[in-house]
Amino acid sequence: xxxxxxxxxxxxxxxxxxxxxxxxxxxxxxxxxxxxxxxxxxxxxxxxxxxxxxxxxxxxxxxxxxxxxxxxxxxxxxxxxxxxxxxxxxxxxxxxxxxxxxxxxxxxxxxxxxxxxxxxxxxxxxxxxxxxxxxxxxxxxxxxxxxxxxxxxxxxxxxxxxxxxxxxxxxxxxxxxxxxxxxxxxxxxxxxxxxxxxxxxxxxxx
Numbered sequence: 001x002x003x004x005x006x007x008x009x010x011x012x013x014x015x016x017x018x019x020x021x022x023x024x025x026x027x028x029x030x031x032x033x034x035x036x037x038x039x040x041x042x043x044x045x046x047x048x049x050x051x052x053x054x055x056x057x058x059x060x061x062x063x064x065x066x067x068x069x070x071x072x073x074x075x076x077x078x079x080x081x082x083x084x085x086x087x088x089x090x091x092x093x094x095x096x097x098x099x100x101x102x103x104x105x106x107x108x109x110x111x112x113x114x115x116x117x118x119x120x121x122x123x124x125x126x127x128x129x130x131x132x133x134x135x136x137x138x139x140x141x142x143x144x145x146x147x148x149x150x151x152x153x154x155x156x157x158x159x160x161x162x163x164x165x166x167x168x169x170x171x172x173x174x175x176x177x178x179x180x181x182x183x184x185x186x187x188x189x190x191x192x193x194x195x196x197x198x199x200x201x202x203x204x205x206x
Contacts (some may be wrong), residue, residue, distance in 0.1 A: 002166040004158075006174045009033070012131040021135045023171045029053060031145060031165055032132065033175030034069075034124035036098045036183045036200050037154040038161055040169065041069060041140035050112050050141060056168055057143060061112050067100050067120040069140040071133040079119050079139075081106045087188050090205060096125035098200035102187040118189045128175045144182055154180040 003023070007016045023030060024043040029052055031040050040056070042049035054061040068079060073091055076083075081104040091101060105119040113119070122142065124130070133140055145165070147155045155161045158174035165172060184201030187194040193206050 002162070002169055003171040004162045004166075004174060005171065007128050009127045009175055012128050017128075017131045017135055020132050020171060020173065024049075024132075024136055024140070028170030029056075029168070030140075031161055031169050031172045032129060032140075033126055033158075033173060033178055034122075034129055034183075035096070035126045036124070036179045036181060037144050038156075038158070038178045039069070039129075039140075039142045040145050040165075041142040043136060044068065044110055044139045044141045047112060053141065053143060062115050064143075065120065066141045066143050067122040069122045069124065069129060069133060069142045071130050072096075072123060075139060076103075076121065077106075079105060079109055080121065083188070090188070090193075091121075094201065094205045095123040096130065097123070098125065098181075098183045099205075100183045100185045102185065102189050102196065104189045118187075120185070122183065124183075126175070128173065152180070154178070154182070156180050 005016050007013055020030060027046045027049045029042050029049060031038055040053060042053055051061055054064050100120045100122045102118050102120050105116050109116060147153055156178040162172040181200040184199040185196040187196050
């Protein structure tokens with residue numbers, strides 16, 4: 001049976017965060033708030049959990065474009081090739097924030113992502129997410145939860161999300177109403193930044 005727990009962003013409760021981390025460490029899937037839409041995530045080191053997410057999304061794991069949600073930029077060198085100083089400055093300016101940056105992946109990527117040449121890095125400006133990732137000690141692999149209703153696109157009410165997803169995931173966090181605009185995706189893997197998707201994040205950072 002899936003758990004439904006309330007966590008307040010202003011001061012995330014440590015015991016609740018510990019509970020979420022335990023679920024992740026045991027291979028569970030969580031739905032959690034970010035600074036944009038609610039996300040579906042799991043521990044990056046757990047193959048079975050990664051396969052579950054890929055199955056839910058109806059895609060093969062090695063073809064999946066999941067984001068790596070990090071607590072800050074200190075994890076970068078674990079997954080990303082050496083980047084230019086100008087690129088790093090841009091990341092520092094934009095993060096934490098509503099952006100996903102596509103960067104060149106290195107050969108230390110988890111085995112499930114070895115075929116990937118790039119990786120999407122995300123540091124959301126949300127205290128709940130950052131507390132969970134910090135406590136977990138490594139990134140969450142994440143994807144947005146779409147709604148079947150094409151008019152709505154993204155569900156924002158945690159109770160309705162729980163109702164819909166409780167049989168597919170192990171825990172849903174109620175972090176208040178979510179946004180319905182996804183992150184801005186910017187590809188920094190080439191010579192020039194390319195805007196892949198204009199979302200919540202302003203392009204003034206470029």
